[in-house]
Amino acid sequence: MLIRINKFLASGQISLKVSENFEIDDEDFLSKTHLHKSIGFSGDIFKVDESLLLNGTVKYTFDDECARCLAPFDNAVETKFEALLLHQLDENDENDDDDEIKLKITDGCVDLEETIKQMIYLSMPMKSLCKKDCKGICHNCGVNLNHEECKCESSLTDPRFDKLKDLLKD
Ligand SMILES: [Zn+2]
Ligand SMILES: [Zn+2]
Incomplete structure (x- = not known):
C-alpha cells in the first residue's frame, strides 16, 4: 500500500490529492476481522514546514451480524486519520507515546499498510444494525x-x- 509522493515532493505544489484502491493480502488479518480484501483510501497531503501532513480516509467493508436480528450483512465503515510523513524518524519519534502517527518517507514513497490495518482494527464497530429500522x-x-x-x-x-x-x- 504505497503512496508515491516523489513528484509531489519535487514540485512547487502545496497539496496533493490521493485516491487509491488497495487489496489487503494478509490472510490472518482478513480472517480475524472478516474484512473484504479490497479497501478504498483517499486523502490529502499538505506540505507543512519540513514535513508533510496526511489527512486520510479509509473505507472498508466486513462481514457482520446484525446486533438486533442476527442476520449476516455487509457492514461498510469509513474512518479518518491524520499522520505526519517525515523524511527521517528519530528515536524520539518512534518511542513517544502521543497518539500522533508518524510515517517515514522511503524512496519517495510512504507505506500505509500498517497504519491502515490499525485504523481498521480501531474503528470496527462492535454492534451494528443491518438497517436503521431493523x-x-x-x-x-x-x-x-x-x-x-x-x-x-x-x-x-x-x-x-x-x-x-x-x-x-x-
Ligand atoms: Zn437486523
Ligand atoms: Zn413471535
Missing part, C-alpha cells in the same frame, strides 16, 4: 420480523396477558 427477532418465537410477521405481538399486548402477569407475580 425490527429484530421476536423474543417469543424467534421469527425475523424484517421478513415475517408473527402472531406473538398481539397476544403479548393483550390486556388479559397483563392480568396473567400480575397473577404470576403473586
Whole structure:
C-alpha cells in the first residue's frame, strides 16, 4: 500500500490529492476481522514546514451480524486519520507515546499498510444494525420480523396477558 509522493515532493505544489484502491493480502488479518480484501483510501497531503501532513480516509467493508436480528450483512465503515510523513524518524519519534502517527518517507514513497490495518482494527464497530429500522427477532418465537410477521405481538399486548402477569407475580 504505497503512496508515491516523489513528484509531489519535487514540485512547487502545496497539496496533493490521493485516491487509491488497495487489496489487503494478509490472510490472518482478513480472517480475524472478516474484512473484504479490497479497501478504498483517499486523502490529502499538505506540505507543512519540513514535513508533510496526511489527512486520510479509509473505507472498508466486513462481514457482520446484525446486533438486533442476527442476520449476516455487509457492514461498510469509513474512518479518518491524520499522520505526519517525515523524511527521517528519530528515536524520539518512534518511542513517544502521543497518539500522533508518524510515517517515514522511503524512496519517495510512504507505506500505509500498517497504519491502515490499525485504523481498521480501531474503528470496527462492535454492534451494528443491518438497517436503521431493523425490527429484530421476536423474543417469543424467534421469527425475523424484517421478513415475517408473527402472531406473538398481539397476544403479548393483550390486556388479559397483563392480568396473567400480575397473577404470576403473586
Ligand atoms: Zn437486523
Ligand atoms: Zn413471535
